[in-house]
Amino acid sequence: MAEESALVTLDDVRAAATRIADRVLRTPLVPAAWGDEAHPLWLKPENLQVIGAFKIRGALNAIGALDEVARARGVVTHSSGNHAQAVALAAREYGLKATIVMPEQAPEVKLDATRALGGEVVLVPPAERESRVAELVAEHGYAYVPPFDHPDIIAGQGTIGLELLADLPDVATVLVPVSGGGLLSGVATAVKALRPNVRVLGCEPELAGDTAESFRLGERRVWPVEQTYRTMADALRVCVGELTWAHIRERVDGVLTVTEDEIAEAVRVLATRSRLVAEPGGAVAVAAYLAHAGELDHGPVVAVVSGGNIDPALLASLLAS
Structure with a gap:
């Protein structure tokens, strides 16, 4: 278990912001006119990043x-796809070789994008992702860039928290998708350090609800891939890490879960009412807002739209539903 002294600090997040400032898009806050009057909604559209997801910050x-x-x-x-693209692009910018281990069920749109960015893709069964990385490190001496459970990744994702507080100082609640937990850990680190009274809530599918269960029981729980792979939110199928769980336990106020139907509705609402294309995992915070707004503290809400790399056929089917 990580000690308090091992947790990422506000200074770490600020250092990350300086390091990546010229290489990422400073995404705006977009008001959602369709939000609840008692809980005005603002969207943080990380789907607008060059790789279509927030992961470029940490990578x-x-x-x-x-x-x-x-x-x-x-x-x-x-990675299932978004961190894969982020590492491939970051490695290309630094002139490095990047090898990406991806699950065989990864969406084709994410596989193609990773290869197009110069990443060498290795496909494995979902349960063998980490073991194959360990083999490649041993064989070739590659530097491992974890998808979430690392201080530099957490600090990079935390730059989102700095930006949203600068743009909306009176925010009351921040809704953040959670899977491995790097994004939630980083945002909570920045927000709680600067505005301790702001509520930071993780959001995840019921079918991959390991973080909600961990939060409820007060200890980290790991669900088997057979369970987490039931959700359409392919970006949210891995479980919270040890380091990220330490951050979440200390700095997050709660976890909301949503159904598959609620995720699908959020994808439709974002596309048709805010003109934003979000993948299912990227829409989970908005799904939580739509399902749970009445439970939130009064005041402005920011929902992080974490990614937009959705298979075109899936998007078409969801919009047609």
């Missing part, structure tokens, strides 16, 4: 923090 910070010797060996990671 650039982590690779940027590597020393030259480590970079020269190349990097490796595992």
Whole structure:
């Protein structure tokens, strides 16, 4: 279990913001006119990042923090798709080789995008993602860039928290998707350090609700892939990590879960009412808002739209439903 002293600090997040400032899009806050009057909604559209997801922040910070010797060996990671693209692009910007271990069920749109960015993709069964990375590190000496459970990743994702507080100082609640927990950990770190009274809530599918269960029981729970892979939110199928759980336990106020129908409705609402394309995992915070707004504290709400890399056929089917 991580000690309090091992947790990422506000200074770490600010350092990450400086490191990645010229390499990422500072996404705006977009007002949603269809929000609840008692809980005005603002969207933080990380789907507008160059790779279509927030993951570029953590990947650039982590690779940027590597020393030259480590970079020269190349990097490796595992991902269902968004972190894969982020590492591939960050490695390309630094002139490095990137090897990406991806689950065989990863959406084709994410596989194609990762390869197009120069990543060498290795496909494995979902349960073998981490073990295959360990083998590649041992074989080639690659530097491992974890998808979530690392201080540099958490600090990079936390830059979102700095931006949303600067743009909406009177925010009352921040809704953040959670899977491995890097995004939630980072945002909570920044928000709680600067505005302790703001409520930070994780949001996840009921079918991959390990964080909600962990929060309820007060200890980290890991669900088997057979359970988490039931959700359409492919970006949210991994369980919270040990380091991220330490952050979440200390700095997050609660976890909301949503059904598959609620996720689908959020994708439709974002597309038709805010003109934003979100993948199911990227729409989960909005789904939580739509399902649970009445339970939130009065005042402005920010929902992080974490990604927009949705298979076109899935988007078409959801919009037609």
